[in-house]
Amino acid sequence: MEYAAGDLCPVCESGNLEEKVKDLEFEYNERKSVAKDITCFECPVCGESLTNRKDSRSLEKFLTDERRIADGLLVSDEIKKIREGFNLTQVQFAKALKVGKKNFARYESGQATQGVAMDNLLRVLREYPSAIKLFISKWKNVEEGKVIQIEALYRKKKARKIERKVDYNIRQCSV
Numbered sequence: 001m002e003y004a005a006g007d008l009c010p011v012c013e014s015g016n017l018e019e020k021v022k023d024l025e026f027e028y029n030e031r032k033s034v035a036k037d038i039t040c041f042e043c044p045v046c047g048e049s050l051t052n053r054k055d056s057r058s059l060e061k062f063l064t065d066e067r068r069i070a071d072g073l074l075v076s077d078e079i080k081k082i083r084e085g086f087n088l089t090q091v092q093f094a095k096a097l098k099v100g101k102k103n104f105a106r107y108e109s110g111q112a113t114q115g116v117a118m119d120n121l122l123r124v125l126r127e128y129p130s131a132i133k134l135f136i137s138k139w140k141n142v143e144e145g146k147v148i149q150i151e152a153l154y155r156k157k158k159a160r161k162i163e164r165k166v167d168y169n170i171r172q173c174s175v
């Protein structure tokens with residue numbers, strides 16, 4: 001719903017909404033937080049407080065992130081950064097990780113919280129990006145070029161490893 005000052009209160013249908021910009025305080029697991037400058041529409045008759053969709057969304061993201069911090073989970077922007085590090089879209093990344101594309105989009109928008117297992121997986125990928133190969137190799141029917149590109153990168157890395165190994169063997173022999 002979109003509200004404006006003066007609108008009839010949809011709850012009691014007798015008061016007219018008043019626009020107020022407020023700081024809202026929250027507490028979760030003993031962690032206190034304040035969402036600043038939230039536009040609310042308050043009814044002077046029944047006391048109902050309403051927010052517009054756009055503000056509700058950003059407030060939801062803020063609160064999800066606050067709960068994630070309290071629970072030791074990655075926040076929306078960290079999750080987005082990990083995905084972007086692989087240069088994959090939400091749909092591609094969700095497909096690679098075998099998670100619903102809508103679910104993954106909700107992790108980034110803060111509409112849903114990832115479980116601990118997903119959180120761990122994302123942390124592993126952040127720490128060891130090459131692990132994405134495990135998921136990409138099983139990923140079929142989209143972005144053939146991307147898979148080849150990523151695989152080529154890994155072959156190149158692997159080749160460097162072999163070179164180093166050879167070099168090491170040669171040095172070993174010359175001793």
Ligand SMILES: [Zn+2]
Pocket residue numbers: 009010011012013014015043044045046047048
């Ligand atoms: Zn009311």
